Amino acid sequence: GLKFNNGAWIGSRSFSLEQLKKKTKNQKLINWVEEQAKLCKPDNIYICDGSEQEFKKFTDDMVKNGTIIKLNSKRPNSFLARSDPSDVARVESRTYICAKTKEDAGPTNNWMDPNQMKQTLKPLFEGSMKGRTMYVMPFSMGPLGSDISHVGVQVTDSPFVVCNMKIMTRMGDAVLNQMKENDDFVPCLHSVGSPLTKGQKDSHWPCNPNKYIVHYPEERSIQSFGSGYGGNALLGKKCFSLRIASSMARDGGWLAEHMLILSLTNDKGEKKYIAAAFPSACGKTNLAMANSVLPGYKVQVCGDDIAWMTMRNGQLYAINPEFGFFGVAPGTSASSNPNALAAISKNTLFTNVALTPDNDVWWEGLSSPPPPTAIDWLGNEWHPNGEGNNTLAAHPNSRFTAPLSQCPSIDPEWDNPKGVPISAIIFGGRRSSTVPLVYQALNWKHGVFMGASTASELTAAAEGTVGKLRHDPFAMLPFCGYNMGDYFNHWLSMEEKAGSNTDKLPKIFYVNWFRKNSKSGKFLWPGFGENVRVLKWIFDRCDSKLDTSDAKATKTSIGFVPSNNSIDLNGLEINKSSLKELFSLNKSEWLQDLKSMRQFCHQFGDRLPKEIKNQMDQLENRLNKD
Ligand code: GTP
Ligand code: SPV
Ligand code: MN
DSSP, X not given: OOOOSHHHHHHHHHHXXXXXXXHOOOHHHHHHHHHHHHHHOOSEEEEOOOOHHHXXXXXXXXXXXXXXXXXXXXXXXXEEEOOOTTOOSOOGGGEEEOOSSHHHHOTTSBOOOHHHHHHHHHHHHTTTTTTSEEEEEEEEESSTTOTTOEEEEEEESOHHHHHHHHHHSEESHHHXXXXXXXXXXXXXXXXXXXXXXXXXXXXXXXXXXXXXXEEETTTTEEEEESOOSHHHHOTIIIIIIIIIHHHHHHHHTOEEESOEEEEEEOTTXXXXXXXXXXXXXXXXXXXXXOOOOSTTOEEEEEESSOEEEEEETTEEEEEOOXXXXXXXXXXXXXXXXXXXXXXXXXXXXXESOEEOTTSOEEOTTSSSSOXXXXXXXXXXXXXXXXXXXXXXXXXXXXXXXXXXXXXTTBOTTTTOTTOEEEEEEEEEOOOSSSSOSEEEOSSHHHHHHHHHTOEEEOOXXXXXXXXXXXXXXXXXXXTOSSOHHHHHHHHHHHHHHTGGGGGGSOEEEEEOTTOBOTTTOOBSSOOGGGGHHHHHHHHHHHTSOTTSOOSSEEEOSSSEEEOTTOSOOTTOOOOHHHHHHHHOOOHHHHHHHHHHHHHHHHTTGGGSOHHHHHHHHHHHHHHHHO
């Protein structure tokens, strides 16, 4: 019980800063933490060590005060949190890239002048941690000691965020110990924006309706206010590893991408690494954890959301900067994704899923039939077909937070500080028509154009008209920390970076698991574990000469498509007409797509690289010659 008066509060604060000073000599860090404490005025400061005991203490405390619920002992050390119903996902409309100029943020990002933004946020952060503890978390994105990794320090007033960060990043003393006196770090300020007055009872999920998720790319810092959820609050993830890191990567000549990393081992024991970018809710986690249906073939996972890639002698190497999975729960089942179910069998935090009577978790798609009764994500009693009850038990964006190391299909190299060599890069989205199951770029420039033209149809879960096409270049639209026209240019520049080693550059592909029968509206391709058939074709194409058609691939106006019978369909029941529709190319649909792409690109003005325009013109010429 510390009274909030200067003497007592300063006393407690300086005591905690003494603890920090014992652990580090990095004066920039000490000063920054002190400044945040002066601004937010927490009752206490706590320096996180990242240990299991600390995790246990915080989860014990949160169970005691009703913030989270302990699940039954069949799922050891696992907990359920229910968010405020208004705080359930990333808030793109409240997310800002505060570059010095609006042009540098680009037309696809919200922007405000950085000084004006700081003035706007100052009164919000002022005293925002009163009645709470400020937790200080040093964290590393990427393995400690890797030349691709970067360090951040997040302060937060949410112990639930601390527990999530412990799973999602390498966090605590180990990071602080290897930080040198003058080392830089990305400062990340986070507050749920809900100070407590003396004696006031806390809410189970404190947050503030006035949310700001703010990035300063030149300064390389982050301020997040008002939300306790996922990408808004776990600042190492989308905020640092994509928005800030993409800006660092442009300056440093590397890539920070919204990509999974997997390995495919073939029946001869040869292994290749593949990275793939799909927009949110388009299948990254599921592909990364795929259970191969092809005998002798094995898929293993390095990462399911983010890849940092650097070039060494023309060869692109990737690390997953994360340490855990933050995966969508609904739809995850023993048949669709057994590896995910194994990964979440212990030491897992669940947010916004349903609670069964025996204190375990449930969500739509986990099992059939559903449990006869449950407590839904809002905390209300729920029955599957209850009278007048047509609501979901779990929120559609409910998630699990689980350690990567618990996935049975984890790749042995997932933690290698050198990274893994990438042979292929895949782009994709949800396209009910037009785009075939798979095709391959003609060359690097064409591949960059394919990444830039990535688009996906809106699902019922997102705002907007269902089925409407949303352009999402490289699946980075909400995550690019600078002008997207410049970002396309950065991707193009990788070819020069490879120098005379362009043959070592990854081959580029585009996939579409979501094409539908135009009459029945049903998916033409079974997806999930069956996707390994497409990965096998991609694997083999990596060893073929790029510029020629062969038994595996045929050159068309859009790129290389699989030659007849070159996709291994052994053991798959799929009828001839489905297969035909899956690969059909409709010239007028492609010209329509191209028109839409031109309209989308218009906003970049002269920041659009000439080469992207060239690629659009060339595609149009090729289509019109057909
Ligand atoms: P974020 O974590 O939000 O970035 O999503 P993600 O890209 O990791 O997507 P995830 O793997 O969680 O899958 C999203 C949805 O797509 C789920 O409902 C899956 O069931 C569905 N899905 C994933 N792979 C396939 C597939 O191959 N075919 C079909 N039809 N659906 C799929
Ligand atoms: C996404 O929305 O793309 C996610 C979830 O992966 S979050 O981490 O909240 O951004
Ligand atoms: Mn995912």
